[in-house]
Amino acid sequence: MLWLGARLIVYCTLLLCPALPCFAQELEPQRWRHPPIDTNFVSIAYIHNDSDISIDPALRIENTTMNLDTWVLGYTRAFEMFDKTALVQIIQPWQDGDWSGTVDGQAVAISREGFADTQVRFAIDLLGAPPLKGKDYVAYQAAPEPKTLLGVALGIQLPTGEYVDDKLINLGTNVYTIRPEIGFVHDLGRWSFEASGSVSFYTDNDDFFNGNRLERDPLYFAQTNLLYRFEPGLWAAAGVAYAVGAETTVNGIPNNDRKENILWGFAGGYSITPRLGLKLQYVRSVRQVDVGNDSDRYIMSLSTFW
Numbered sequence: 001m002l003w004l005g006a007r008l009i010v011y012c013t014l015l016l017c018p019a020l021p022c023f024a025q026e027l028e029p030q031r032w033r034h035p036p037i038d039t040n041f042v043s044i045a046y047i048h049n050d051s052d053i054s055i056d057p058a059l060r061i062e063n064t065t066m067n068l069d070t071w072v073l074g075y076t077r078a079f080e081m082f083d084k085t086a087l088v089q090i091i092q093p094w095q096d097g098d099w100s101g102t103v104d105g106q107a108v109a110i111s112r113e114g115f116a117d118t119q120v121r122f123a124i125d126l127l128g129a130p131p132l133k134g135k136d137y138v139a140y141q142a143a144p145e146p147k148t149l150l151g152v153a154l155g156i157q158l159p160t161g162e163y164v165d166d167k168l169i170n171l172g173t174n175v176y177t178i179r180p181e182i183g184f185v186h187d188l189g190r191w192s193f194e195a196s197g198s199v200s201f202y203t204d205n206d207d208f209f210n211g212n213r214l215e216r217d218p219l220y221f222a223q224t225n226l227l228y229r230f231e232p233g234l235w236a237a238a239g240v241a242y243a244v245g246a247e248t249t250v251n252g253i254p255n256n257d258r259k260e261n262i263l264w265g266f267a268g269g270y271s272i273t274p275r276l277g278l279k280l281q282y283v284r285s286v287r288q289v290d291v292g293n294d295s296d297r298y299i300m301s302l303s304t305f306w
Helices: 002-019 134-142
Strands: 039-054 061-081 084-103 106-115 119-127 147-157 177-188 191-202 205-208 212-216 219-231 234-245 248-250 259-273 276-287 292-305
Touching (some): 259 292
Antiparallel strands (some): 061 084, 084 106, 119 147, 177 191, 212 248, 219 234, 259 276
C-alpha cells in the first residue's frame, strides 16, 4: 500500500503541471507592447493542449496522455503611473480535460471540468513607451525612429480554481504562484525583437491528496520572439523559450521530477476591424529530461478595446 500511495502521489504531481492554464510556461509575442493609456482591452481565447506524459518506468504507469481545452476571458486596463505607462490584467480560465493511461497494464481515465485559477498581472514600462493616447499615441507609433522598451511586471496566480484534496487531479492548484518578470522590446522598422525572463515561486500545498504536503521549487523561464509587420494590422512572429526547475517534494521526500523543456512556436495576428483583432498561435513544448511531458498547444483569440 505504501508503494501504491507513493506511485499515485508522483503520478499526480507530474500531471498537475500540464493542467495549469499556461501561467508558468507562456511563449507569448507582444506581451510587452506599448498600449495607449486610459484604454480597456477585453479578450476571449480558446486553447487546445495535447500532451504525452513520460513517467519513471519503475512506476509501471504507461501511455499517459492529456487532452485539455481551456477557455479564457481576460480584461486589461492601461493607465499612467508615475509618468510611465502601466497596465493591470485579470484572466479567468475555464477548463475541460481528459487524462488517460495504463497502471500495471490496466486502463484508467479521469475527466475534470470547471474553473481554473484566476490570474492577476501588473506591469509598468521603465524605459521608453511614454504614457500617450489619441493622436499623440498614433503619431509616436508612426514615427520611423527605432524604439526601445524595458518593463517589469508581477503576476500572481490565485488558488481560486476547483480543488478537492482527495482527488489526484484538480483544475485548481491550491497554492499561490508569484512571478516577477522583466521584458525588453526593440522596434526597428517593420521588425521587433522581444526578450523576457521570469521566475515563478510557489507556496506550499498543505492539503495535497489526503493531507500530504507538496512543495515546489521555483521555475525559471526565458523567451525570445522575432516579429514582422507586413502592414498595419497584420503581423507574424516566431519564438523560442526555455523552462527549468519546479522539482516537487511530498512530505519532505523529493520526487526527482525537475522540469526542463524547450518551447518553440509561431503566431500571427490580423485586425478584422479597427477595434477587433484575431490572433492564432501554435506552441510546441519538448521535454529535455526522461520524466516530463511533450505538448502541442493551439491558441485562437479575439480582442477588442475602447
